[in-house]
Amino acid sequence: MTVQHEHSSDLQRNLTNRHLQLIAIGGAIGTGLFMGSGKTISLAGPSILFIYMIIGTMIFFLMRALGELLLSNLNYKSFVDMAYDLLGPGVGFYVGWTYWIGWVLVGMADLTAVVSYLTFWLPPGATFSPVDQAMISAGCVLFLFVLNLLTVKLFGEVEFWFAIIKIVAIIALVLIGIYMVATSFQSPNGTVASVSNIWNHGGMFPHGMSGFLAGFQIAIFAFMGVELVGTTAAETKDPEKNLPKAINSIPIRVILFYVLSLVVVMSVTPWTEVKADRSPFVELFLMAGIPTAAIIMNLVVLSSVMSSMNSGVFSTSRMMFGLAKDGQAPKVLSFLTRNGVPANGLIFSCACIMGGSLLQYFVPNTIEAFTLAGTLCTILFLSVWIIILVCYIRYRKLRPELHAKSKFKMPGGIAMCYAVIIFFLFTIGILSLEDDTRKSLMVSPIWLIVLAIGYYGFYKPKLKGQSDNKQF
Template sequence: MTTTPQADGANASSHELQRKLSNRHLQLIAIGGAIGTGLFMGSGKTISLAGPSILVIYMIIGTMFFFLMRALGEILLSNLHYKSFIDMAHDLIGPGAGYYIGWSYWLGWVLVGIADLAAIINYLGFWLPPDMAFTPMGQALISVGCVLFVLGLNLLTVKLFGEIEFWFALIKILAILGLIVIGGFMVFSHFHSPDGTASSFTNVWSHGGMFPKGADGFLAGFQIALFAFVGVELIGTMAAETKDPEKNLPKAINAIPTRIILFYVLSLFVVMSVTPWNQIPADQSPFVSLFLHAGIPTSAIIMNLVVLSSVMSSMNSGVFSTSRMLFGLAREGQAPQSLARLSKRAVPAKGLFFSCAFIMAGAALQYFVPNTVEAFTLASSLCVILFISIWSIIMVCYIRYRKLRPELHEKSTFKMPGGIWMSYVVLIFLFFTLIILSLEADTLRALMISPLWVIILAVTYQLLYKPRMKKRLLEQQLNS
């Protein structure tokens, strides 16, 4: 499949995405994608399920994702005409794969947006007295306001999007670094919380060991931990809007292991050193509960504001990526052609409205499922299942790329370590995580619902996309 090279600079075509994201934007967006709602909110439930073994879970998942991202990076850099992994899947596997990965990625980020809405309501509850709560209608109105705010941000230029995400990500990074420093100080100064608990590294393993919930708890922790990694692949949707991708994409991808160790493993190690894991509430961000447990409410307020900004950042990134996916699908005739048109600011505005309309429908979920943790778990479970299939297709694309384009692999200066055999290791791991999802009642429910999406895509592909492609090919033949 051939595509038109993307325009660059002020003279860019109004029909093409423009390369406006600098290395500074890409690096921080990549970090922001690795620090999402799953870490700030979901880790509370994951700790309650798995205990300190959450640290092992994050290291395993982080290792697998490093190889996945190296595979994605090698393919994208092998052909800079790929705007995202829709083009990649379409070219290397076939139009059906491009159709599936594009629409599934779109739905996955819509579900992330819905989960983010649940998280926002949960965080805003921090400011209310214990005997008060938002009414279902109040929750829905807050959700609508958040979606409209994010929509407004995305309708502006992509450069402004990158700038906003840069500052969102910077806030998250500085907050986690601050937490690590403050938590480390509390441990080394043997700080005692109001209930008499002493801060100590031994708190991590002295309450039942590293695997206090056994193998069942360890496996149960994978679902929400996986949700925390949704967004790591986000830079794969920005290939068409990144300046100097040969230089900047490798930098962003190679930094993933350091980010995982620093932002996931070290931060949660410090949290569980200050607050024993069995005292961390499942329905609260452990980053906020650390300061509450330590009797420092002012710091807890600041951290709650930080996690709120993190959720808004996650939703902002999600809306951005869904609009680019819809743009790519429309350009290939796999979505309504109106979604392929760009605004005067070179932004796929109609795709933004389309995505936000569906995320807005998530506000209805707040009305029918007022329990925010239950709503978050349902949306995040469905989201993880979709992303497992997307990540798997990316690995299959790499295997196909090695078979179909061996000359490009030989010329590549950014080869994936381990190559083909490591691709199969990652695929086996992703299949293993699907089996894990069948072990828990709430995630099993989501797993049983997910085939409906495959059926919907199969039917629409046969009834809508194929006839459109036949018509397009016929017109090309008549014109030639």
Template structure:
């Protein structure tokens, strides 16, 4: 196996993805994946729905995702020929599962891109007077420009993508750490905001307790909170382009609990200590609102720029992952063969164009849903439903792997804690989140229309994929 990996590393094949992402890239991309648009933009709405119980929500989701990522890590390292989820699902469940997970992951990240476009417009409006918001045409033009910029970055080399994501992630980390330090300083110095509010840790629980909106508010907070975690599984799309995966993947996975506590729980605890949760606007980033509420306008401007770069990072990662999914699908005959060709720089250029075309089509959403928060919620809700099904299939893959290859598990140096039992616990949690989505009117709409995607995939699988495989003489 080592020999194969070395060949992949050393030989610049025009037909295979190259292992160009170093440990430095992988670690920061993993952190960037864990700090998404949902945290910077969506947490304002989540706080308005759930109040301080958002901290408990993030801890619960964080624990579940640690086990999910440990399962994914063990699976990827059990067979280094797995390039992504598609290979894994195809091998352990069947070609239909590979087809579903590949195309659903592609659509999920297209929806993330559309949600990110809505977030970008929302952040840019920060610099405009209330009566001078962008027109629908202006919104569409900005969206198109953002997509073209991300396309240009991804068309270069995977190493450059890794480098850019490294710096995007570093900016996010520095910004959140700065917020924690500044917010903590304000609390310990009993800072009074211009409206007379005193910064204090007691602000977290003194305005109705930890569950001011009751059980219904606590449950409603899960939808946007889940969207914040979209991207944490990005490591599963980078297995084919990671140097020394046996060493670097475990490092990235094991750091997840620390990231969740630091970047989600501690940062939002500080935000709600400086600004009481009931004063944080639902349609604004609470990270920007903290400085605005404190009367530090210049810091708010800087934080808004950071939040804007975070959204661009999210879109950049999404375009990267969708192109790799399309490459994997095409290599297996589950997508047009043109998408299986790499450019001279060893990137799936046609897949990049294909994905960006659909994200650009999402710019049209700005015409029909000019309310950016409404557009963001609709796109993010559909996205979460798709990702819940993908995360669930990863756990099913793990259960199948444990039954089919116990000898590989016995040899594994990166075993998932709790094994099969915790796999079922994570699956039950994911089913629980689907039930929660039916409780809110806006997320219920997304849940109702989501079966249309299943119908589309079932038809295309039978009409396009099965005949192609039979023609090629392959066995299903």
């Protein structure tokens, strides 16, 4: 199924400030927080609070570097263009395809989360069969495909309301949790809500430094997608005004949505009672004896997963459009509908995300499948983030006059870039500490082999004998 008529040659700037702000927030509140935090708490205990603050700080500097780069040249449609321009076609090829496959893997991880959340509605002890899991996954992908096929603005609207649901739910959880702590609420199992529950069960580092380091593995996945504002830059009205607003609000979001919400969760429910394969947000209300609120929160986390998948479907289709326009993918994938939607890229990306249905069939253990897909995409995203920072260092060397004129300079400059790069490399190294994440780390070089074959076998020969017409 392909679209054969090209109605427009480029993406349209149909996303407004409110769309961009909520897309940025949606990228900061994803499956990693709602589902992955259960496993992270079981690994790191209360030190998860420090983990999220550290990662959030590093992400903020990454986004400031990305923001300055995008605003230095509005002809950049995304960070693929930056990599191509500043580091060469080989790096641009790697970034485009790696970011694309990374979001495909995010989509697969999200499909496992959907199945996990839906088991909430089954009788105790009941599970979905592998066939049921695959059917549910396929249905989710088809639903989001239809939504994204219509218009770019509809994507923004859907993401806007998904994000509103998540924000309202987390604020409600924080307020209810504060009330439960203030009134010393006692759950049916005898637990009394108190802030002291955070440190009364082995201190802030109950599993020592090894547990603290292991917590970074899943926590970093929670931030996958925060760079989505860089992908939407080509479809955003007035980027000089709206992009800085979205990026500068990251620290506030991290404190409110990650740190404060988990402080509440671990105050009401001691971290020792948090189940690794469950959402602690849903479990909080169940353990507190409020099943109706638990049902509502389960619906919220389901909407959160659909929001994350919606972002993934949007991002992969746009990245495929860019790759096709540059000759790095079949030309047919660059066709747009009259509404400015890269329909063929959308179809191809959704078909690949549908591979998550096969993952559900062959790895029916949802938390195992989630960790496998989540860790692999974390490795790929970290490599893209590192390249963004290298682009910034190169930009400072090649175009100091643009940096001097910039009204949105990266705090800390080149020195901070190196610090963040070291942190991301350190995070990749941590993935070797646990058996389940080590498996993903060991298979990740296969992607480098595939890309090397694609670049040297197909793309590079196209570049030989012709001048580079790509203008920025």
